[in-house]
Amino acid sequence: MNVHDLNAARSVTLVTMSIGPQMLAIPATQLREIIDPLPMTRVPGAGAFAPWVLNVRGTVVPLADLRIPLGITDPGPDDRPEDARRFMVIEVEIDGDKATMAITADMVHEVVTIPLTRIEPVPATMHWPADYLRGLFKGSDGFVLLPDLSAIFSAMAQRPSAA
Numbered sequence: 001m002n003v004h005d006l007n008a009a010r011s012v013t014l015v016t017m018s019i020g021p022q023m024l025a026i027p028a029t030q031l032r033e034i035i036d037p038l039p040m041t042r043v044p045g046a047g048a049f050a051p052w053v054l055n056v057r058g059t060v061v062p063l064a065d066l067r068i069p070l071g072i073t074d075p076g077p078d079d080r081p082e083d084a085r086r087f088m089v090i091e092v093e094i095d096g097d098k099a100t101m102a103i104t105a106d107m108v109h110e111v112v113t114i115p116l117t118r119i120e121p122v123p124a125t126m127h128w129p130a131d132y133l134r135g136l137f138k139g140s141d142g143f144v145l146l147p148d149l150s151a152i153f154s155a156m157a158q159r160p161s162a163a
Helices: 003-008 149-158
Strands: 011-019 022-027 031-035 052-056 059-064 086-094 097-105 107-115 133-139 142-147
Touching: 011 086, 011 097, 011 142, 022 133, 031 097, 052 097, 086 107, 086 149
Parallel strands: 022 142, 059 097
Antiparallel strands: 011 022, 011 107, 031 086, 052 059, 086 097, 133 142
16 A cells, blocks of 8 residues: 555554554555464575565565564563464565565554544654654554555665675
8 A cells, every 4th residue: 555545545444563562553455464473484695674484375475574674672561472473464565566575573453444634744753764654643552653564675675685
């Protein structure tokens, strides 16, 4: 979903999740499925952002960690259940091409539909990287960030891999 799609709609349906202590939400239209963690294969020379691949129903899918581009270093609450971690398989546009990727989530919460008027710009004084965020909104448990997955994945694809 791009900005023009969001502007044409009056509301957006989002899937909320936690990564560390941070609540995030992605458009439900980008989500293909939520799966329990699968065996991961490390890719030699891959960067820290997407160092693994998964076998999702016979398809090799890169697994990315949004902690890297969003600068999330805090592991989050100690009382989070160990088995709450999930992989979210998404469709994302990377430099104009559609790609299937997976992202890690410490916990997936709920599906919410909010009016676009609730989405606010990210304040310039915040530590979050504004280039990677579409905005934020006030959820029931605090602020929820809306990552711009296309911007994140496009930027990360341009970075050189680790040697």
